[in-house]
Amino acid sequence: MTRFIGGKLAQYGLVLFLTVTLNFLLPRAMPGSPLSFLAGEEVGTLTTQERERLLREVGLDRPLHEQYVSYLGDLARGDLGYSYQRQRPIGEVLVERIPWTLLLTGLALLLSTGLGLVFGAIAAWRRGTRTDFASLAVFIFLESLPGFWLAMILIAVFAVELRLLPTFGARDLYAGLTGIAYWLDVARHLVLPVTTLTLITVSATFLTMRASMLAILGSEFVMVARGKGLSERAVVFRHAVPNAILPVATVFLLNLGQAVAGATVIETVFSYPGVGRLMYEAVLARDYPMLQGGFLVITVSVLIGNMIADLAYPILDPRVVRRD
Amino acid sequence: MTDPAAAKARYGLGLGVVGTSGLVLLSAIVLTALLAPVVAPYDPRETTGRPFEAPSGAHLLGTNDIGQDILSELIWGARVSLAIGALAATVGVSLGTGLGVVSGYFGRRIDALIMRTADVVLVVPFLPLMIVLAAYVGPSVVSLAIVIGALVWARPARVVRSLVLSQRNLDFVTAARSLGARDTRILRLCIFPAVVSLALAEFVQLASRAILLEAALAFLGLGDPVQKSWGSVLFYAQARGALMSAAWVWWVLPPGLLITATVVGIALVGFGVERVFTPRLRAR
Numbered sequence: 001m002t003r004f005i006g007g008k009l010a011q012y013g014l015v016l017f018l019t020v021t022l023n024f025l026l027p028r029a030m031p032g033s034p035l036s037f038l039a040g041e042e043v044g045t046l047t048t049q050e051r052e053r054l055l056r057e058v059g060l061d062r063p064l065h066e067q068y069v070s071y072l073g074d075l076a077r078g079d080l081g082y083s084y085q086r087q088r089p090i091g092e093v094l095v096e097r098i099p100w101t102l103l104l105t106g107l108a109l110l111l112s113t114g115l116g117l118v119f120g121a122i123a124a125w126r127r128g129t130r131t132d133f134a135s136l137a138v139f140i141f142l143e144s145l146p147g148f149w150l151a152m153i154l155i156a157v158f159a160v161e162l163r164l165l166p167t168f169g170a171r172d173l174y175a176g177l178t179g180i181a182y183w184l185d186v187a188r189h190l191v192l193p194v195t196t197l198t199l200i201t202v203s204a205t206f207l208t209m210r211a212s213m214l215a216i217l218g219s220e221f222v223m224v225a226r227g228k229g230l231s232e233r234a235v236v237f238r239h240a241v242p243n244a245i246l247p248v249a250t251v252f253l254l255n256l257g258q259a260v261a262g263a264t265v266i267e268t269v270f271s272y273p274g275v276g277r278l279m280y281e282a283v284l285a286r287d288y289p290m291l292q293g294g295f296l297v298i299t300v301s302v303l304i305g306n307m308i309a310d311l312a313y314p315i316l317d318p319r320v321v322r323r324d
Numbered sequence: 325m326t327d328p329a330a331a332k333a334r335y336g337l338g339l340g341v342v343g344t345s346g347l348v349l350l351s352a353i354v355l356t357a358l359l360a361p362v363v364a365p366y367d368p369r370e371t372t373g374r375p376f377e378a379p380s381g382a383h384l385l386g387t388n389d390i391g392q393d394i395l396s397e398l399i400w401g402a403r404v405s406l407a408i409g410a411l412a413a414t415v416g417v418s419l420g421t422g423l424g425v426v427s428g429y430f431g432r433r434i435d436a437l438i439m440r441t442a443d444v445v446l447v448v449p450f451l452p453l454m455i456v457l458a459a460y461v462g463p464s465v466v467s468l469a470i471v472i473g474a475l476v477w478a479r480p481a482r483v484v485r486s487l488v489l490s491q492r493n494l495d496f497v498t499a500a501r502s503l504g505a506r507d508t509r510i511l512r513l514c515i516f517p518a519v520v521s522l523a524l525a526e527f528v529q530l531a532s533r534a535i536l537l538e539a540a541l542a543f544l545g546l547g548d549p550v551q552k553s554w555g556s557v558l559f560y561a562q563a564r565g566a567l568m569s570a571a572w573v574w575w576v577l578p579p580g581l582l583i584t585a586t587v588v589g590i591a592l593v594g595f596g597v598e599r600v601f602t603p604r605l606r607a608r
Contacts, residue, residue, distance in 0.1 A: 011440070015447050026460050037460075144532070144587035146539045149558060149580030156572040167567075264451050265540050269562070279452060280544055283459050291456055298452045306447060 008310050012303045019299045023292040024071050028064070035060060037288040080293040085285040090293035094275065098297070100170050101274030104190065105263050108197035113252050115198065116205025120248075121241055123206070124213030135206070143203040151196045151269035158192060165191050168271035193270045197263055201255065208251050213244040246317050253309030343596015350589035353582070357402035366393040368400045368552070376571060385574045388557075389564040397557055398579055404553035405535055405583070408469045412534035415473025417480055417527045421519060424484025429492060429507070429515060439485070442478035450475065454537065458546040465548045468541065472534050480526040484519055491518050525597050532590040539583050554579040 027037035035055060046054065055061045059070060074081070080090040123135045159167040166172070171186050216222060217240055225239045264276030271277065275294055282290035339347060356363055365384070366372045370392065377387040385394040427438040454471060461467045491497065497514045505513075541547060542555025543562070552560075557579045561567075566575040 011443055011447070014440070015444050018444060019448065026456070140591060141584070141588060144536075144584050144591060146536055146543075146555075146558075146580055146583050148540060148543045149576070149583065152558070152562065152567055152572070152576050153580065156567050156576065160568060160572075264455065265543060268544060279455055283455060283544060283546065286459070288459070291459060295449075295452045295456050298449045302447065302449045 023296060024068055027288055081289040083287055083290040085287035090290055094297050097275045097278050104193055104274060107194045109255055111198040112202040113205050116202045117209050117248060120206045120209025121213050124210045125236055139203040139206045142199055145200060147200040148265040148269050151266050154192050154196055170273050193266055193272055197266050205248055205251055209248050212247045216240045216244045249316050253312060256305040339596030340599050342592050346589045346592020350593055353586055356399055357406050360399050360403055364396040364399040366396040368392055368396040379574050385578055394575055397552060401552050401554045401557055404551045408465055408538045409531045409535035411469035412472035413527050413531035415470055416476040416530045417523050419477035420480030421484050421523045424481040425488050428485040428488030442481050445478040458541055463546055463548045465551050472537050476530050484522060487522055488515055491515055528590055528594040528597055532587045535586055554583050
């Protein structure tokens with residue numbers, strides 16, 4: 001068990017190291033002046049003297065290994081650098097954005113897991129029937145949809161044509177709402193993005209649950225449960241479902257890590273003020289430090305999510321511990 | 325061959341009903357893309373109408389913000405989307421199969437190295453990394469395909485490796501080795517034939533994933549500005565406010581449906597391919 005956790009920690013440490021190093025090397029290794037990546041495109045218009053002063057300020061005149069050490073030192077102090085587009089420290093911008101992303105992706109994750117569980121269980125139980133075939137078809141269709149396009153269609157139908165829901169943002173910025181009215185407004189803004197994200201992520205859970213349920217329904221203890229005369233309902237819901245949930249728990253825990261990463265395109269379409277939208281804005285402005293700061297934070301949250309999954313799994317399924 | 329399920333699976337190239345319908349769907353899209361110069365009513369780069377025209381006899385899907393024919397854009401865009409999908413899948417599968425075979429056949433240090441690298445690639449958040457890389461590398465069809473391909477090899481590598489591991493110790497491989505066959509000969513004659521079918525199945529999966537990824541990147545404005553794909557058409561539709569008017573019906577709906585149809589088509593063909601290569605499943 002300790003060896004298992006140790007190995008995982010080493011792996012995550014490696015990922016973190018590679019991400020940080022990639023972030024360090026990309027602006028310096030790419031063709032073109034690293035200055036324009038680190039300080040903005042306007043450096044092209046500066047005089048030679050101004051450029052040299054700026055080079056010294058950013059530390060680009062020093063040897064590469066010294067730059068790397070001071071870069072690591074900055075990160076260790078929580079200094080992610082400075083966004084020249086926003087004229088603010090990157091860490092500050094990220095702290096504002098993360099809660100919105102967590103709200104959006106957290107809700108979608110709960111919904112898609114719940115729906116996937118229920119429909120997956122039903123499809124497996126009704127295996128080979130029209131219900132099974134139809135739900136398989138629907139979920140495979142959902143998996144084939146481009147998420148951003150589904151978002152656009154939902155906006156066009158529900159926000160623009162029917163005027164039922166807001167088209168963009170996370171809250172009404174000018175209404176000055178407080179208390180319950182504020183949260184209702186936030187909820188209204190969440191409906192479409194959460195629906196989109198749920199629909200495009202639900203099929204992974206569905207397919208996992210269906211496959212796992214099929215395996216369980218064919219196993220001996222289910223036969224025993226049937227044999228001792230339990231009702232079909234008791235067999236399925238009290239015996240089969242709880243045992244079939246384990247693989248879904250893994251999918252859920254891994255998605256937990258991807259939650260911060262996953263919503264980039266959806267947030268973009270809805271102008272939702274999360275980390276994903278931030279990445280998009282950084283791309284448009286070619287704000288490379290911001291882009292890298294966002295990428296680093298997302299990687300770290302994925303790693304934390306995976307770590308929680310690794311630690312939680314032996315609790316859910318004690319059998320994996322013995323295998324070590 | 326008395327098994328009725330197996331007999332049933334053999335009609336339609338052996339792909340089964342599902343696989344065959346996928347093949348038909350996919351061939352229609354691929355053919356249209358190949359015949360673009362013949363089928364497309366206009367050159368998609370020419371201004372052939374007024375801006376924001378609604379569908380009419382002259383422009384079946386209307387025109388975009390600078391008066392280009394949307395239908396022609398989509399027909400030509402199919403080439404870009406499909407090319408990136410195929411190219412990225414080729415890069416990913418070649419890398420994955422190559423590394424998987426090396427890893428499984430030679431084992432030891434090189435195996436450990438390749439598999440640890442694969443673990444790392446699988447953990448890194450995918451789309452954000454692609455966005456960062458695409459932003460630096462710059463948008464062109466080839467670089468997009470290479471970036472996508474370079475990041476999706478880990479899964480095929482793992483699958484191929486485990487197949488090679490099981491293949492390596494089969495009796496006929498041991499026999500060949502004891503007769504003095506070199507590694508290259510064993511790899512070529514004993515290992516590769518077994519790997520090919522698996523690689524094909526992985527190719528199918530990667531292609532659809534690559535098409536969706538390219539669409540997402542193009543939609544974020546990271547597509548090739550010269551070669552418009554379906555994703556780029558959607559990027560411009562969004563940027564020019566197509567959603568706020570009735571134009572979404574002919575400007576936003578069709579490209580997304582085409583992407584979905586292609587991915588569904590690939591998935592169905594995938595089912596068919598799986599049936600052919602894993603006869604075990606046919607009996608079910």
